[in-house]
Amino acid sequence: MEGLSRFNLIGSSPQFQKTVAQIHSMARLDATVLVNGETGTGKELAVRAIHYLSARSDRPFVPVNCGALSESLVESELFGHERGAFTDAKNASAGLIGEAAGGTLFLDEVDTLSPRAQAALLRFLQDRTYRRVGGGTLRQVDVRVAVASNADLRCLAEARLFRKDLLYRLNVITLHMPPLREREGDAEVLARAMLQRFSHQYRLPLKRLHAEGRDFIERYPWPGNVRELENVMHREFLLCEESELRLAESRAELMPASAMRPSDAGKGELPAFREAKARAVAEFERSYVFAMLSRADGNISRAARLARQDRSAFGKLVRKYGIGHEDDGAAA
Ligand SMILES: Nc1ncnc2c1ncn2[C@@H]1O[C@H](COP(=O)(O)OP(=O)(O)OP(=O)(O)O)[C@@H](O)[C@H]1O
Ligand SMILES: [Mg+2]
Structure with missing residues (x-):
């Protein structure tokens, strides 16, 4: 795996070697990639490796943290805008999609995109055309899209917090980064x-x-x-x-x-039903709470109402997963 040392993808376990082999084959295909895995497992590193091992390696790699884009600006950030499209738009902008032309656009934390941004992304993935905000011309761009999420998008789609049709478009090839x-x-x-x-x-x-x-x-x-x-x-x-x-x-x-994990006992064994269920429930709770909070701009009271849960029970979940700030009071 000599080629990968450039990206510092370190690991010699059979589990990780399988992941590395998948990264190599995904670099040869030019399809949309969905990378999932827990926090800190190397999702971004994997997407970078896929890009730099692919035929697009001499074109731009453009990472975007969707969680950091404000709801009102997300479309102009992604698709660009024409001059005068809104008050602050003194100059036209090509947007991140335009910047990534020929290369790879990496949408990190894709689960945090607003419904409106999800719709815009879906439209783009369907025919690779888009319009800048405030601009009439239909533009076409050749960009490979890769997305990552540490929430379970399927759970979110079942809970109608993420568009199913978008998930199908994104989920062409999936890479799962194993936990350490x-x-x-x-x-x-x-x-x-x-x-x-x-x-x-x-x-x-x-x-x-x-x-x-x-x-x-x-x-x-x-x-x-x-x-x-x-x-x-x-x-x-x-x-x-x-x-x-x-x-x-x-x-x-x-x-x-x-x-502490027992040092040998249980190694390689499959988790018992109870443990597997507890893990799945925890993963669902975390994703769900996170999604509600992003919808509610971090306001716990509002998120609790969206979840039709009482504020203190919801607040407890937020604390349990260490996701939000506990100081938003009851104001909503
Ligand atoms: N296999 C690996 N070899 C060497 N370093 C790694 C490996 N995987 C991850 N890292 C390092 O661990 C850190 C976290 O990796 P990365 O940012 O890619 O994780 P992530 O899955 O995107 O995390 P998050 O979900 O929190 O965004 C980075 O500093 C990265 O360089
Ligand atoms: Mg990341």
Whole structure:
């Protein structure tokens, strides 16, 4: 997998090797890609790899965080606008789609697009034509679209929070990024590679993992996946005085003994029904709460009304998944 080292897609577990092979074949196809997976699993990195390994690699890669686009500007950001289309439109703009011409447009957090933006994207995916805001001409552009979401779009579509017809258009080829806890041995491989990178980056001597550090890395379930591991290793690299990292502080902070995974038992076994169900319910709750909050611009009271739930029960869910700010009061 030598070609991929440029993108730092590190991991030697069979689970991850399968993902890497899929990335290679998706780079050869020119179809719309949907990437899903938990937070920090490397969805953006995977999409970048697909673009840079594809025939479009010398054309632009344009990432867009849909969650950061304001409802009123999303269409002009994506599709551009003509001069004078609205008060602030002093100059015409080609929009992100125009910027990505010939290349790949990456729509991250696609689940947060407003219904109106979803409709506009669907129209574009149907015939690859679009109009700038305030502009009459129908434009055509050759752009590969890739999207990512860590919410389950199918659940959202079932709950009518995401357009089904858009999901079908997006879901031409799907890449699932496995969570780190399912990638046997990769956490340690990644941790070592990160330590090497930090030592280069800071021009400091290499630090190694002590057996205690390795044990923690292997047994902690890493809910924030590679990003969480990266943050822990970064902090330990900079703050720990010893040359062998025991990760004692991170362990104390992150892992009350009850959260430890058994070191061998259960490895490779399928989850029991109860556990699988609990995980699916948690995933649904998280996606649902997140979607309601995005619809309600982060206002918990309004989101609770949309969900037809009482405010305090809904607030509890928000806290449970650490999604919103708890300080929006009761104003709506
Ligand atoms: N296989 C990997 N090898 C090396 N680094 C990785 C790998 N996967 C992820 N990373 C690193 O972990 C961090 C998170 O990756 P990325 O931003 O692609 O995740 P994501 O799935 O898009 O997360 P989110 O859902 O939170 O947006 C980045 O710094 C990335 O470089
Ligand atoms: Mg991302």
